[in-house]
Amino acid sequence: MKTAFIAMILKEKINMLYQSYYRLKVNAFASTKLHDAISKVPILRALISYEGNKIHEIMSGFVYSQILHLLITLDIFQFLKKEGRSLDEVSEYLQVANERSLLLLRGGCALNLICHKRNKYWLTRMGAQIVGIPGLMDMIQHNQILYRDLIDPVKLLLRGNETELSHFWPYVRKEASKKQISTKVSAEYSRLMQTSQRLVAEQTLQAYSFRAAKRILDIGGGTGAFLRAVKNKYPQIDATVFDLPNVIKVAKSNQYKIDGLANLTLKPGDFLVDDLPMNQDVICLVRVLYDHEDSTIEILLKRIYKALPKQGVLLITEPMSGGTKAMRSSDCYFSFYTLAMTTGKVRSFEEHKAILRKSGFSNITKHVVSAPFITQVITAKK
Numbered sequence: 001m002k003t004a005f006i007a008m009i010l011k012e013k014i015n016m017l018y019q020s021y022y023r024l025k026v027n028a029f030a031s032t033k034l035h036d037a038i039s040k041v042p043i044l045r046a047l048i049s050y051e052g053n054k055i056h057e058i059m060s061g062f063v064y065s066q067i068l069h070l071l072i073t074l075d076i077f078q079f080l081k082k083e084g085r086s087l088d089e090v091s092e093y094l095q096v097a098n099e100r101s102l103l104l105l106r107g108g109c110a111l112n113l114i115c116h117k118r119n120k121y122w123l124t125r126m127g128a129q130i131v132g133i134p135g136l137m138d139m140i141q142h143n144q145i146l147y148r149d150l151i152d153p154v155k156l157l158l159r160g161n162e163t164e165l166s167h168f169w170p171y172v173r174k175e176a177s178k179k180q181i182s183t184k185v186s187a188e189y190s191r192l193m194q195t196s197q198r199l200v201a202e203q204t205l206q207a208y209s210f211r212a213a214k215r216i217l218d219i220g221g222g223t224g225a226f227l228r229a230v231k232n233k234y235p236q237i238d239a240t241v242f243d244l245p246n247v248i249k250v251a252k253s254n255q256y257k258i259d260g261l262a263n264l265t266l267k268p269g270d271f272l273v274d275d276l277p278m279n280q281d282v283i284c285l286v287r288v289l290y291d292h293e294d295s296t297i298e299i300l301l302k303r304i305y306k307a308l309p310k311q312g313v314l315l316i317t318e319p320m321s322g323g324t325k326a327m328r329s330s331d332c333y334f335s336f337y338t339l340a341m342t343t344g345k346v347r348s349f350e351e352h353k354a355i356l357r358k359s360g361f362s363n364i365t366k367h368v369v370s371a372p373f374i375t376q377v378i379t380a381k382k
């Protein structure tokens with residue numbers, strides 16, 4: 001009792017000290033007088049310039065992403081892929097004056113996507129990866145939709161509004177019955193998901209072993225790209241994809257084009273109302289939960305819990321918030337992306353844990369991944 005009381009007093013004192021330090025820091029760094037004084041001390045001047053540059057980087061981010069967009073849309077990456085090109089060659093290719101292409105090429109150089117050597121422009125390692133990673137250019141291009149939704153970020157954040165992204169992912173829209181989503185629209189988002197799946201699957205398979213699993217079900221599994229990657233590594237697994245009827249239709253039409261799809265069972269249905277396949281050793285949710293609000297995922301998780309056998313595993317893989325240690329990739333990019341979807345939410349491990357516990361799961365474990373900006377992996381047991 002006494003120690004609890006002392007701890008409480010101590011905590012209060014530390015809080016008060018922090019408040020005083022905070023006021024001092026803000027007043028000092030917000031003051032132009034102090035700023036001028038600091039600029040005269042070499043080490044502090046370096047700190048101020050470093051942080052000034054960081055502020056400038058944050059402000060310029062949207063211009064950087066539009067330069068990237070230009071390099072892809074105008075096919076500059078592809079043009080430089082084969083060999084280095086001179087300024088004249090690029091201008092000829094773009095059919096613009098040298099002055100304009102130089103602007104773009106220098107922007108690309110500043111972003112380290114292109115370099116200028118021997119009087120020619122070449123792809124850097126990063127530039128080459130943009131061309132080489134399957135689906136990356138499509139993914140970058142589709143950000144133009146998000147870009148338009150972010151034109152009025154105040155309106156988006158404070159009031160939420162009609163967004164273009166919610167039409168790109170129409171299953172998030174409440175007024176439309178999922179049955180009314182056209183196959184064309186389903187095919188468009190499914191293609192983007194399919195081509196961008198490689199890195200997510202790679203990270204997930206590095207983080208979690210499916211060795212012990214005989215049957216696995218991928219709910220919201222799209223056209224089966226994740227399960228194909230799983231089956232490449234574990235060919236003996238009996239794998240089922242569950243997704244909306246139109247997506248399964250797209251998956252079936254792919255069946256003859258993609259090797260290995262024939263080995264997957266394709267099951268159409270709505271995960272909120274239709275029966276989920278039972279007796280699976282592992283049920284996967286790959287980039288599914290962050291599309292939806294808490295009330296929706298609670299229904300889904302409870303249904304999954306019911307469908308799993310005792311000791312059955314639920315695996316969640318998707319970008320996650322850093323929580324108290326916020327991360328740019330998830331707490332800036334994916335959080336605002338899912339906000340623009342209107343129903344989505346990027347959750348931290350702790351937030352996932354709370355909802356999983358509420359749905360009955362235990363043994364909730366976070367697995368280590370090497371690229372958390374792509375995905376993070378959690379498993380939970382029934």
Ligand SMILES: C[S@@+](CC[C@H](N)C(=O)[O-])C[C@H]1O[C@@H](n2cnc3c(N)ncnc32)[C@H](O)[C@@H]1O
Binds near residue numbers: 193197221226287
């Ligand atoms: C963001 S995509 C992820 C697809 C795939 N898991 C991947 O990572 O490539 C979400 C998937 O959930 C599916 N989905 C959304 N609502 C659904 C529902 N109510 N029932 C079944 N599937 C649904 C969508 O059709 C879509 O394929």
